[in-house]
Amino acid sequence: MTRDSRYDVLFEPVRIGPVTAKNRFYQVPHCNGMGFNLPQTHASMREAKAEGGWAVICTEECMIHPTSDYSPEPQARLWDENDVKYLALMVDAVHKHDALAGVQLAHNGVGAQNHFTRMPSLAPSDQAAVESVPSQGRGMNKKDIREFRRWHRDAALRAKRADADIVYVYAGHDTTLLMHFLSARRNQRTDDYGGSLENRVRLFREVLEETKDAVGDRCAVAVRLAVDELLGPQGISCDGEGREIIEMLAELPDLWDINVSNWENDSLSSRFSEEGFQEPYVSFVKKLTTKPVVGVGRFTSPDTMVSQIKRGVIDMIGAARPSIADPFLPKKIEEGRIEEIRECIGCNICASGQLTFSPMRCTQNPSVGEEWRRNWHAEHIPAKGSEDTVLVVGAGPAGLEAARALGQRGYAVTLAEAKKEFGGRIVKESRLPGLNAWARVRDWRIGRIQQMANVETYLDSKLTSDEILSFGFQRVILATGAHWRADGIGVTNWKPIPGSDQDHVFSPEYILDGGKLEGPVVVFDDDNFYIGAIIAEKLKENGNEVTFITTASEVSPWTSNTLEQHRIQTRILEMGINVITSHNISRIKRSEIDIRCGYTEKLNTVVAANVVMVTSRQPDNKLSIALADDKVDLNAAGISSVTSIGDCLNPSTIAVAVYDGHRIAREMDAAQENPDMPFRREKILIEKSI
């Protein structure tokens, strides 16, 4: 296939100071939960994107000094010469594919708690920490500032020694020291580093000049700057100081990488933003500089990308999440394979890796994070290992991915789905307010399966165990999903809540299936991810008076890992939903419920015509139980394996179901050296003392 000429502009080279990017695709710095302690995992993850056609691949924040220690969150480090070899692994991997490697040097100032190094946090002036912790930042004196400049220069030289092509000066989020110096609210110095904007920019300018002086002969020096903090007059904004900073430094860096702060605003989920959402904040920058400008906005559509370039919004298509969901996005556009692009759904499960201190995962791309330890390639998969035929039962995320990946391997696959539509939980959840982009999980897989002559699909086909035994498939994969329970059992309640057996008590399934309720409704959330709040939102939109009762101390606490908690709680409150936190239900009566405070045990009563319980899910595992029965002779039926995957095995996120589907497809007929240790581990070398 050949590329559509409309997209030619995306493949023009871009000069960045002393280096040249081969096209306009730029993987901006992004966290990944791998950091300094998983350097090979990190290098292989970045290499996948270089192979996939991105012209520039950057690290995440790379800490320049032990006073910037982000533990337990894993980040890159260039604290001393010892760290150079770890970074060099990534740089070399990226260079193999003719891409440029960028290193995002960072000092987190009072944003770093230094839990590991136990060194004091630094700040422009004495102040509270960025997050609520019982430790403050020390205002830096002039000597500290000189030291900081030296650390940055030394780290830039280390990055150069690691053979990096682009070195960053970073003030992209309110967690960085240079941003803190720029910020009038954080920088309350009275010397020539504080006060006027010119003074607050001084350190930034000095570091920028010194970085250019140190490495600029061979490395491009990029700036990442948040031009708007979305704080109005409290912060830097695109029509205020954000603009003025760009005006002051316009031609100094070799490239402007522009975004909005904080991370929650920068990586807005699809529930709260559309593709290209940063344009109103960043579009002024190109008018003030001749240097290339990179911007982000969850770009997955080549037409939108071309429009951004042609309208002069940005010069390079910056991407973190779209490059995670599809490392081969540029190659697919280049080769005219647009329909093969696996579009990011904006769910932010990737962020949850970093925030739970574990390697990144992605709902759309099961191979991310597994490139090195399991040797999973994002696009290629080994050919089938036998002529066995495979039946996949259930076409939710797990079944669809299993059928797709097995189909790609060349197996003869039959996919049977009970419902009249493919997608399982995706069908229901993508109809919820703000979640329509999640349909891409189903649509991409169905699109791929439809191209495969060796995969047959059947809708409206609810299979029984007898039917499965009679068909003659050698392999059976059960992906039959799970359903929400209505009895209240979950994290907090181990027995059914008294009164939950009444007909005005519903599971979320009823609402997810489009059911409507009358009168005041209580939504009881003991699951504390996204479903409870979104059901409350839907009911409120339907006109119900809604009381949201949660066992947690805030609405949807786990969504802080997807950077959404604040917005979700804001939306719930702004919609006029009554929120009661830290309460459990002790009894459901006909028109009211008794609730109990999780701290004081004090009882209270809430009026409710109907109750929706969002507590936990039950695996739909009848088939697996029936087929595992001692009386069932699988051999006689010609079946050599029955495997359960996804929610019918253990209900979890969509990302886990997709991963499970992919894993089972990879493992079919694959030799496993040690089933107890199914992946490689990075080894720490113990150096002998002399």
Ligand code: ADP
């Ligand atoms: P997962 O996230 O694990 O993929 P889902 O609940 O999203 O789980 O999807 C499971 C799918 O399996 C649903 O679409 C459901 O209709 C289907 N299913 C459940 N039982 C059967 C069955 N006996 N025969 C065919 N399809 C089934």
Ligand code: SF4
């Ligand atoms: Fe996009 Fe979700 Fe994957 Fe993150 S986890 S890259 S938001 S699809």
